[in-house]
Amino acid sequence: MKQFQYQRASTQQSVLDAISKPGTKIIAGGTNLVDHMKHGIIAPDKLIDITHLPLKGITPTKTGIHLGTLALNSVVSEDPLVLQKQPLLSMALKAGASQQLRNMATVGGNMMQRTRCTYFYDTTMPCNKREPGTGCGAMEGYNRMHAIFGASAQCIAVHPSDMCVALAALDASVVVVGKKGQRHIPFTEFHRLPDDHPELDNHLGKDEMIIGVDIPDNNFAKNSYYLKVRDRQSYAFALVSVAAALELSGTTIKKARLAMGGVAHKPWRLFEAEKFMEGKPVAEDTFKQAAQIAMQGAKAYENNAFKLKLAPASIVEALKHAAGIV
Incomplete structure (x- = not known):
């Protein structure tokens, strides 16, 4: 080193x-x-x-909850305010990494982590994210863990975070500060797709730092679920994950939020599937139709074609759990 x-x-x-x-x-x-x-x-x-900066707080605001960038993942996951108002975030955090890592990892650090693609970590292999212009080893290599949405000819890696999938579903915003002052970035716009510059992970300026995350109040607490499908139960990254949240009026879906992990270069929000479900009845058929809408544009590679079936099945399963019809 x-x-x-x-x-x-x-x-x-x-x-x-x-x-x-x-x-x-x-x-x-x-x-x-x-x-x-x-x-x-x-x-x-x-x-x-x-x-040592005073950025560890988890505090109520007039419109929701503010998480300081230095709040530990383990602390956030057990915070009474989070458990009461945003249990989906707690579920996602507890599904991520090991307890030892959660005791060290911060909210801001979780957001800034880079892909866990093996070609990115192996400096003997080509990787456009690590060294632009060298090629993508995963494209013609072993790509079982890789993207089915939003990939480019330059990179097919996926974002590894569970926390970020939940925050994307919960309409959170990232609070950043730089020499020009403070600004808010919608969470769904914070991370980037690879396009022609996979070395750029997010829209944080070089002279900016994250100081926190704001999560607006919602009515999803009673009907939220985070599903993580992985090779082993402990300390494994998602093959596919789903953050599902519903606001119900009787047996009718008033609002829906869906995001996926393990499928794209960033947390993958499923806006069209959400719109479809609004006003529809709580039913497995509704969820199956939403899952098919969610899969539009998906593209698999040699070793990850199974995700084309696993992903919609996971969406339906997560929504059933969220709706309480399992």
Whole structure:
């Protein structure tokens, strides 16, 4: 590992000053960044530690809940306010990683983690995300874990987060700050699709840092479910995951929210399927039709064609659980 400088930030402004210089990376829990440094994927000149900044709070707001960027995944998942108002987020967090990692991982760090594609981690293999212009090893390689939505000729990797799938479904927004001030980015627009620049993971400016996430109030608490299909029960990334949330009026679907993980370069929100379900009855047939709508545009590769059947089946299963008709 390359030698680097380390600085503990005492103010938000000191962080912004530091990251404006090339070669500087923010570190908090470090559960993903340190892996990248060990594998030789990145070699920063300087790390700036933000763990002592007052950004760990989980607080009610006039319109919902604010999660500080340094709030630990384990703490968020057990917070009474989150459990009461946004249980879908708690379910997703508990489905992610191991308890030890959740005890270190932060909200902001979870959002900023990069793909777990094996070709990205193997520096002997071509990877446009790691080194633009070298090619995509997964395209003609072993691509069982890879995307069926939103991929490009440059990259077919998937985003690994469970937390982010739930936040995408819950209409959250990312609060970021830079030298030009503070702004909010809709969560569904924070992460990028690969297109011709898979090395760019999100729309965070180089001189900006995440200070939190805002989740608006909703009426989904009673009818939410997070389904994660994986190779083993503990500490495995999703083959397919589904965040499902429903607001019901009797047996009629008033509002619906759906997002998927393990299928795209970013949390994949299923807007058209949501619209279809609004005003429809709670029924397995409704959910099956929504799942078929959700799969429009899906494209498989040699080793992940099974996702074309697994994904719609997972959508139906998650919606049935959310609706309480299992």
